[in-house]
Amino acid sequence: MAKTEASTGNTTDFGDFVKDEEEELDLEELVEPWHRYETEENQNVLYPIRLGELLNERYLVEHKLGFGGGSTVWMAFDLQDKKNVALKVMALGKWGDNEIRIQDEIIKTVQDISRLVIYGATFFLPRDDKSYHRVLVFPMKGPSICTLTLKTTPMASRMSAARQLLETVASLHKAGIIHRGEPTSSYFVFLYTKRNDVDLNARNCMWGMTPVDDLSRSAKYELLGRPLKQIIPFVNLWKQGELVSPVKVPEDLRTEEFYLCDFGLAKKIGDLTTQHGYPPMHYCSPDRLHQQEPSFACDMWSYMAIFSMLYLTFPPFPTFLEGGVVSGMVECLGPLPEQWKGLYTHPGGLDSWYDQSQSPDLENDLAAKIAYHRPDTDLVERQHVQSIMSKVFIYDPEKRPTAIELLRDPSFRAIMDRYGCGDSK
Ligand SMILES: Nc1ncnc2c1ncn2[C@@H]1O[C@H](COP(=O)(O)OP(=O)(O)OP(=O)(O)O)[C@@H](O)[C@H]1O
Numbered sequence: 117m118a119k120t121e122a123s124t125g126n127t128t129d130f131g132d133f134v135k136d137e138e139e140e141l142d143l144e145e146l147v148e149p150w151h152r153y154e155t156e157e158n159q160n161v162l163y164p165i166r167l168g169e170l171l172n173e174r175y176l177v178e179h180k181l182g183f184g185g186g187s188t189v190w191m192a193f194d195l196q197d198k199k200n201v202a203l204k205v206m207a208l209g210k211w212g213d214n215e216i217r218i219q220d221e222i223i224k225t226v227q228d229i230s231r232l233v234i235y236g237a238t239f240f241l242p243r244d245d246k247s248y249h250r251v252l253v254f255p256m257k258g259p260s261i262c263t264l265t266l267k268t269t270p271m272a273s274r275m276s277a278a279r280q281l282l283e284t285v286a287s288l289h290k291a292g293i294i295h296r297g298e299p300t301s302s303y304f305v306f307l308y309t310k311r312n313d314v315d316l317n318a319r320n321c322m323w324g325m326t327p328v329d330d331l332s333r334s335a336k337y338e339l340l341g342r343p344l345k346q347i348i349p350f351v352n353l354w355k356q357g358e359l360v361s362p363v364k365v366p367e368d369l370r371t372e373e374f375y376l377c378d379f380g381l382a383k384k385i386g387d388l389t390t391q392h393g394y395p396p397m398h399y400c401s402p403d404r405l406h407q408q409e410p411s412f413a414c415d416m417w418s419y420m421a422i423f424s425m426l427y428l429t430f431p432p433f434p435t436f437l438e439g440g441v442v443s444g445m446v447e448c449l450g451p452l453p454e455q456w457k458g459l460y461t462h463p464g465g466l467d468s469w470y471d472q473s474q475s476p477d478l479e480n481d482l483a484a485k486i487a488y489h490r491p492d493t494d495l496v497e498r499q500h501v502q503s504i505m506s507k508v509f510i511y512d513p514e515k516r517p518t519a520i521e522l523l524r525d526p527s528f529r530a531i532m533d534r535y536g537c538g539d540s541k
Pocket residue numbers: 181182183184185186187188189202204233254255256257258259260319377378379380381
């Protein structure tokens with residue numbers, strides 16, 4: 117394999133500019149919208165970056181990893197430690213400080229952080245108007261789990277992911293940290309005066325990735341795809357920047373370790389300066405959508421939505437029905453508690469959700485979904501999976517099992533044993 121050429125060799129090849137309108141449209145699908153770089157009426161403006169820039173006199177930006185609601189994330193080569201890192205360049209606003217706060221809390225309180233993506237360093241990038249963007253330096257990981265990649269992933273890996281993620285949620289909960297919500301149990305309220313929450317969804321569950329630190333840039337581009345890029349259009353920028361297509365991590369570079377990342381929307385309960393937010397609707401528990409207190413149990417609902425993605429390769433509740441994901445829940449699980457009527461947090465709620473004379477649609481209940489998406493499995497396996505899902509997809513958060521209880525659940529263990537991931541790490 118060719119040696120690193122970051123400081124010697126090819127200094128000019130940093131991907132390809134779009135050639136025509138068709139490529140421009142292809143790129144548009146993959147990148148952050150250009151208007152997020154517009155400063156006018158935008159408190160959360162992004163920082164423009166070009167491939168080939170050296171940040172903080174140390175990090176050579178070589179590729180793009182992705183973007184989110186509060187950041188762009190770049191693959192950079194750390195010239196000092198000679199390894200690839202992920203640079204999360206935060207938008208202006210409170211996002212970066214908040215993520216650092218929760219990460220520091222996690223480092224202090226969580227016993228096992230081996231499956232959490234934790235920042236290693238941080239620095240600032242100044243703008244022309246003397247405001248600053250915070251940058252967090254993370255170890256580089258593989259892609260997030262998604263339906264497309266899961267379809268070609270063997271069941272053993274998918275169930276190993278399910279187990280690892282539940283163990284990680286259990287270790288966060290043990291430390292009093294909630295991936296999205298706050299503890300309801302008076303025991304934990306008593307124990308933890310600083311309660312945090314983060315955001316549990318499939319986008320935040322990442323594959324591990326075999327390091328490619330020793331490869332030259334061209335070899336990395338060969339493996340991860342050449343960046344396709346365009347100068348940020350339409351915006352009168354104070355500094356040049358590019359819209360860049362993200363890496364495509366090939367299957368054989370993914371490892372069997374799964375990680376939780378992104379504590380960006382996290383909040384400390386009681387900290388009024390911090391953003392309040394909801395996980396994406398697919399993953400949000402119905403109690404949170406009805407003004408109920410956030411809790412460990414909310415995470416368990418979100419975890420079970422991820423488990424469904426891993427097991428069925430589909431989210432459990434469709435969002436296309438009138439009324440959105442809650443209609444999908446009602447169709448599958450039956451009516452919501454009557455006392456929640458009038459408390460729905462979003463527009464477009466339906467009275468029929470609380471009609472206690474309704475029952476689950478037999479063609480779309482949990483048993484039907486499992487049979488439909490996994491026709492390859494036998495009845496025993498289906499019954500175990502139905503048992504797992506129906507214990508957690510329960511409207512009353514008080515009745516949901518904890519992460520530790522679910523790890524010990526006979527049906528959960530039976531499924532893990534069946535796919536060879538029965539032993540704790
Ligand atoms: N350590 C990492 N290694 C590899 N890719 C990463 C890493 N961190 C983030 N990414 C990529 O960047 C994308 C955006 O990151 P992240 O979700 O942390 O941003 P965000 O701004 O906090 O997003 P949001 O708040 O909308 O969830 C991720 O979906 C992932 O594809």
